[in-house]
Amino acid sequence: MALLVGAKTLSCRNLALVRTLSPCSASRLQIRSMADSVSSHFKKIQIQRDDTTFDAYLVGKEDAPGIVVLQEWWGVDFEIKNHALKISQMEPGFKALIPDLYRGKVGLDVAEAQHLMDGLDWQGAVKDIHASVSWLKANGSQKVGVTGYCMGGALSIASAVLIPEVDAVVSFYGVPSSQLADPAHAKAPVQAHFGELDNFIGFSDITAAKSLEEKLKSSGVPYEVHIYPGISHAFMNTSPDGSQRRKGMGLTDEDYTAVELAWSRFHSWMLRYLSP
Template identity: 40%
Template sequence: MGTVITFGRLDGGDATGYLASTARGDAPGLVVIQEWWGVSEQIKGLCDRFASAGFTALAPDLYGGTVIPYHDAVAAAKEMQNLDFKTTTAQVVGGAVAYLARNGAAVGLTGFCMGGAITIIGAAIIPGLSACVAFYGLPPADVVDAATIAVPLQGHFANRDDWCTPQAVDTFEARLHAAGKPYEFFRYEADHAFANEQRASVHDRAAAELAWTRAVAFLCRHLLPR
């Protein structure tokens, strides 16, 4: 089980987040970005699981303590729309990366749904990252140019997704390929948010476990010392 901490934003303010630590003192860090529901028990559970896999995991709270019930998509959309994605990524997520990197650890970034989009923005604008893993989320094309992605990127996407659509994924992948960026994308015969085990209507255990295995292997490859 983790704990709630306060850490510094890069603009000098304070932010809070859920921190799950692993037993290793020299463990790599991993910033975990919430879905549009907030830092839910699902996100905290993922941080705990990443800690068990050998990462010190920190989920910055982008909603200031607000957690939206899964049935209230209207409220979740409102909270998400109130975020300035680039500023939040640069200042809050960037601060979380700096917090985990303070003792010289390599740091990665991962996120789900809205957090997947923020992960890709972070891959382009946050210094000090070693790798990023995005789950079924892409930022608008006018927010991030694929050619500006600065670190290895792994993506996990659902073929039955009407938000992060297969067509949008194909377009972004083509731009990454044309720019010669290091990436690997995986697609699953599943619905959006298939990795969220608290949402029985969309959770796909087989796809979620395969994506988890691939993500952990990718992060180990890029974050652990060789």
């Protein structure tokens, strides 16, 4: 089995996380539906795009700048909701919206998450993001940013290229394939964050980060690429459950100073480009 990253296939041999925990096998994977109940902080809405609708989860001030928050390969689970809630509470307040790109499915282990991401329609996901940005702008947000983590990080950069209505992007450890979106053609300001020891080769390792930086430089948009020493993939997941899951994946590094610095940079970037 291989990991698809926006129409680019990465061998399991090159992904230490998958190699360690999810052997490359053809065994049938069971996909579990996410629970119907959501956190009391969130309002569940439906968004229309083309001839379909999808669920999304909304939290934050009614008329605040909007931020679309994109899931990791797990799906819309506890950690992406943690991130969205934190974003909504940043001063002076944001309205965070999580589109459910997996249509209610959540991976409960690495094998399931990989299976779900393998099956993602990446162009369809970009359409979901576009519809989410449009919904926010039609419902009180003058400006809208996009952020995401891992798979969502790659999609957030793709949105800077493919969705003209996006006003700013902050990506965490993910780069789209050139077949999906070439960052050299980004039209919105992009800030990106990577761990120095990330070993998702070609997707979020230090080589991918530096390549992204060169492409953003040629795009002409404002950009920042930050590489955090001594930490690996998914370093923003610091909730008790998220930290435990990282450790179960062999990611034992923790650097709360780096995490707070990344959040501070995120906040400054979104304030700069989303303020009325």
